[in-house]
Amino acid sequence: MNLRTISTQPFTDQKPGTSGLRKSVPTFQQPHYLENFIQSIFDSLENCEGATLVLGGDGRYFNRPAIQTILKMAAANGFGRVLVGQEGILSTPAASCIIRENQAIGGIILSASHNPGGPEGDFGVKFNTSNGGPAPEKVTEAIYERSKTIDRYTILEAGDVNLDRAASFKLGTLSVEVIDPVDSYSTLMESLFDFEKIRNLLTSGKFRLCMDSMHAVTGPYARKILEGILGAPEGTVMNGEPLEDFGGGHPDPNLVYAHDLVEILFSKDAPDFGAASDGDGDRNMVLGNNFFVNPSDSLAVLTANAALVPGYSQGLSGVARSMPTSQAVDRVAKKLGIDCYETPTGWKFFGNLLDADKATLCGEESFGTGSNHVREKDGLWAILFWLNILAARDQSVEEIVRHHWQAYGRNFYSRHDYEAVDKQRATDLMKHLQAQFSQLEGQKVGTYEVEYADDFSYTDPVDGSVSENQGLRIGFTDGSRIIFRLSGTGTQGATLRLYIESYEPDASKHDVDPQVALAPLIDIAEQLAQIRQFTERDEPTVIT
Ligand code: VG1
Ligand code: CO
16 A cells, blocks of 8 residues: 655644635645645544545535545545545535435535635535534534644545446545445435325426526436436426536525526416525525525424424424524424524534434525434425425415415515625624624614624533624514624625514515515614625625
8 A cells, every 4th residue: 555644734724614614726726735624634533443434525626636635535544434426426415314324434525515616616625523414613623723733644645536437446445435426315305205295296287396406416316306206397407417617607596696597486487386406405495486485484384384294294303593594483483382492603503403302403594404314404305395395285385485474474584695895894894883782782773672782602502512703683672683794604805694684473564575674674784884884885795
């Protein structure tokens, strides 16, 4: 075996963000940059000797060379087996599923999720632990600490492994198994949902579905499950070929970046159901015929209808949502008599709740929903959940959501993103806002009265760990909220996220455009934070 130890110097910027280490491709292509981070992951593991590792990515530019490097490093670091997705493909939820099924020590997922790809785009490395979930903060901290002092890495000198077909190879003492990326995942989906009911719906001739995989990782998954197993007509999945640059788009399923799908669903002869997923397949956007489902509402609807889905018909142990996600699901939890947890942004905070069976369903306002079937949010899972509900209720998406609002009231909700603004100015905005907090409590702002103004801090109810500085929030006495956060996934400057929520029990007012319903709160946000002045922008980049 030709093992080589390469001496290296630390990079100072390998601190993982909300979801892994994300940097531009040229940053990752610097000599030793990827290797340093991978070795830091391996060094922070207790014992990788003989262990199983799962490896794959969303197919973006640099995915394949990175996989070859990681395989050779895994061989040199004593791993026993690496399960790698064919052609280097594994969606984030599928990787989570495979880690759990094979009692792997963890997995490395190569993705910058919704960030654009290509030679000048972004690349990313996420590490998931043996429960299948994103590494918790204590693990990412240990990796970061290691990256600051690393002075060598080990790698096997060997030829590249052929990733194009399912087969097994030896790299030194390491077994490399190239596996079908879809198989285990689709079996898991079949165990949760009523495939027969969904198949009947999709082949009835009365229901049309359109799925946009945005040239990202879910193409092969959606084609096999929706068109293959469930019988949807060929062509149901659009942009189903994973491309290294996602066809030049942002693989971000929202109203702005998934415009092809939005156009189809908001046309005259629109299909009944539209869905899109992101770069690595963990997010979902759901649309009805001329109708947008807000992700926070989606979580609430899934929770309220879970009894219709075989995998959840036994009841839910609890639900969890990230802090900025609307409180729509809280109302459902209350009615069901189950606990509802509020966590910081990022799926890693749901892991303990799921492992301890305190929550069954989880969700984030950023188009992320998932359950205890894996330890990641899961785009196709959410789409199948919706299809199962639609098949069981025989109503349109719009009818289901409107009934939901009638029963629970409507939580008007919107997120405004100001992307790639100047970092210093964004930090100054947050400081300027926070400086007002001590005087805000009890004060009247417009017609609203401030109940609390704070920096969100979370104590994990399972292991007691504390996560501070998770977003500035201003809560009003009527339950409305304004929240400010700086993104932890962007790679250019800073991205400011403003989240706005209000509650309307009166069904006759549920038709109002959220931007109109929330206008007074949006004005207050501007008044308090001087967004225009600090960001030097007249309007947000993306409004959801
Ligand atoms: C964003 C979302 C957050 C999500 C994270 C990772 O983080 O707001 O809800 O968990 O992306 O999702 P931030 O720090 O930019 O707000 V993914 O699909 O990019 O792995
Ligand atoms: Co993602």
